[in-house]
Each structure stands twice: as C-alpha cells, then as structure tokens.
Amino acid sequence: MSKYSGLNGSFAENIRQFAEQAKAGLDATFREIVIEIGSSVIRMSPVGNPDIWAANVAHRQANTAAADAYDAHVEVRNVIKSLTPSNFTKAGKLKRSVKYAKPLTKTERDQNFNVNGLVAGKDYVGGRFRGNWQFSIGSPVDGVIDQIDPAGNVTLAKLKLQVEQLSIGETAYLVNNLPYAVPLEYGHSKQAPGGMVRITLARFQQIVDEATRNNQV
Template sequence: MARGSHMAQRYGGQQGGFAEAIRAFAEQAEQALDATFREIVIEIGSSVIRMSPVGNPELWAANVAHRAKANRAADDYDFKVAVRNTLINLNQDNFTKAGNLRKGVKYAKPLTKTEREQNFATNGLVAGKGYVGGRFRGNWQFSIDSPATEELDRIDPSGSEAITALITRVQALTIGQTAYIVNNLPYAIPLEYGHSTQAPAGMVRVTLANFQRIVDEATRNNSV
C-alpha cells in the first residue's frame, strides 16, 4: 500500500482521474467480454439451429421404396412401348412404298413426365401426406442458469423464429452466467447421432468442432 499512497502524494489530486480511467477501462473490458460471450452463444445457437434437419417425407424409407417401385412400373411401360415400336419398324408390311406408315398403323407413345406422375404416381407419398417439417428446428431453446425443460409447439422450417428468440433472450446474458441451448424433443439424440441423412454428422458435434473459430471471431469483433 505504501507505494499507492506515495503516488497519491506525489501526483497531488490526479489519482482521482487515474482511478476513473481504470474504472472506465474495466467497465469497457467487461462490456466487451459480455458482448463477446453473447456473440459466441448466438453463433453456437444459430449454427445448431441452421444445421438441424427439417423432416422431408420424400426421404422417408417407405416413400423412397414406393417411388422406386412406381418408377420401375413406368419404365416397364416405356420399355413395352419401345418394343412395340421396334416390331412395327421391323415389319415391312407396315410401310408404304414411299416409306410412310400405312393408315391405321400407329406408334405407341412413351409416357410424358406428367403421365408418369399422374398415372404411375412416381412422385407419390405413401407416408407423410400433409406433413410439415420444422418442429425439431423450432424446438431449440435458449435459457440462462437452468436449462429449459419443456417442448415447444413451434413449427419453424427456416429456423428464423428460433434464431430470433435466441438473439432476443441472449441480450440479458452476462459473463459468469451459464447459457443453455437445449432441444427437448425425444428424437433429438437419434438425430444428433446420424439418424437423418441430411445431418449425418449431427449438429452439436459439428458446432463444437468449430468452437475455437467461433470464439476467435467473436473475440476479434469485440476487442477493447
């Protein structure tokens, strides 16, 4: 302490200004830390939300199998058309001397894209008609000091509602608090561990792999 009091005597009334400057710097540093912490949490939360798969019935096994079968049936039809037309071509009696098809002889037509879809249901769904994806993406929740325990009814295919809620709530976050980003849907764990072809490496693990880069960027953006 002797040194401090010596400085105070030596510089007369100036220690007030010096203490003020230190306090201002400490406040600024703390604000920068809070801002950095918030930015890290927003980036981590947004990353997890953005990477979350949105249910797509077209990828469901039952529908993939159904469409494969429907396409095979349509392909079989087109194959028969091709065989029939080849047989017409091989029979000279079907043509005039000038080489045109005789009256009453017609080529069979292959299916149009529309006929494939309408007559053979090549894009049909046997499961998930009327299903809207986005419940999992919308169920990421941010909270401070204790994790959220409820499921949400939010259907959020783009993730924008979940990200907006995250950004709004994070503004109350300060250094020293614990930030939680949780998804309480029962299928969150299977999805994280590769249950979805859209996110085979999960969301949390990919975000954690980028953690240091996220921290470095946030620190650069908020340096005092």
C-alpha cells in the same frame, strides 16, 4: 486559489471507464459466442423430408420401374410395326390406319404411375426439431414448444433477441427437449450423421477466438 485546486492526480476515473469498457467487451464477446453456438446447432439440425424416407424412395423406385417397363414395351411394339411390310404403302409411307404408340409424357408418368408419389408422410411438414431449440439463462427450460421452423429463421431471431439479456458470469442454456433429440445427435438422420452439438463443440475454440478478436477493448 491554486491553479491545481480540483485536480487530484488520480487514475480512478480512467480505471473506472476502462473497467466499464472491459465489462461491455466481455459481455459482447460472451453473447457473440452463445449466438454463434446456437446458430451452428440450429443450422445443422435435420429437417424431416418425406421425399427421402425409405418407404417413399422404394415406392417411387417401383413405380418408376413400372413406367419404364411400359415405355420399353411401347418401343418394342413400334419396332415391330416398323419391321412389318404390310404396315406401309407401296411408296414406303406408314399407312394411316397404323399408328406408332407414344411413350409416356412426364404428366402421364406422374398421374398414371405416381412416380413422384408418397406412401408415408403426405401431410408432414418438417421443422419441428429445428424450431424447438430453446434458450434460457440460469436454468434449462423444460418441455417442448409447438413451433414449426423449417428454415430456422424464427428460432435464430428469437435466440439473438434473448441473448441480449445475457451478461458475463451468467450461465446460458440451449436445449432441445424433443424425445428424438438425442438419437438425432448421434446419427439417426443422414442429414446430420455427425450430430450438431458435437460438431459445434469441436469448433468451440475457433468460435471463442473469433468473438474475442471482434470485441477487443
């Protein structure tokens, strides 16, 4: 038997292995790109915060002004008392029957003047928009989901899990079907004046380059 039997001198197996590695590398690159795009959009999504709503800001400003006015009045009364000779003993000490008024404590400002109060959104919990980013393969998802995710961690974890099923050549979708998604993208919220999708798109080539470097075959 020839010592060369069973050897065909073909690169077929090497090429097959390289093709598999290349395919795996492309899949990993594609998935990393999609995850980074999704992460960027989710992270930048505004979360409703009643504290910064105009009605509540105006309410707190008015109440704070009232509390400040009260303290200013207290200070004036105390100055008048300190300048009234009959309020002092011959030794120059304040008579026991005379008491200086006290300015408001932090608790009194909160309880009596409601300086940190809300007139709108008292039971509101933000995070519905951030929690409504939905990933799909092949066709976009319809409808909205009942998910409140202020930090975005649940939405991001779900995205990463779903992207594991994604392969190069497939079409990936990330949509938010809430009716105020488009207004938020175009500056309706001061938290994201430049939107989320547009800013992420501006970084697209950077995202692709980094993912490509991370998954070179």
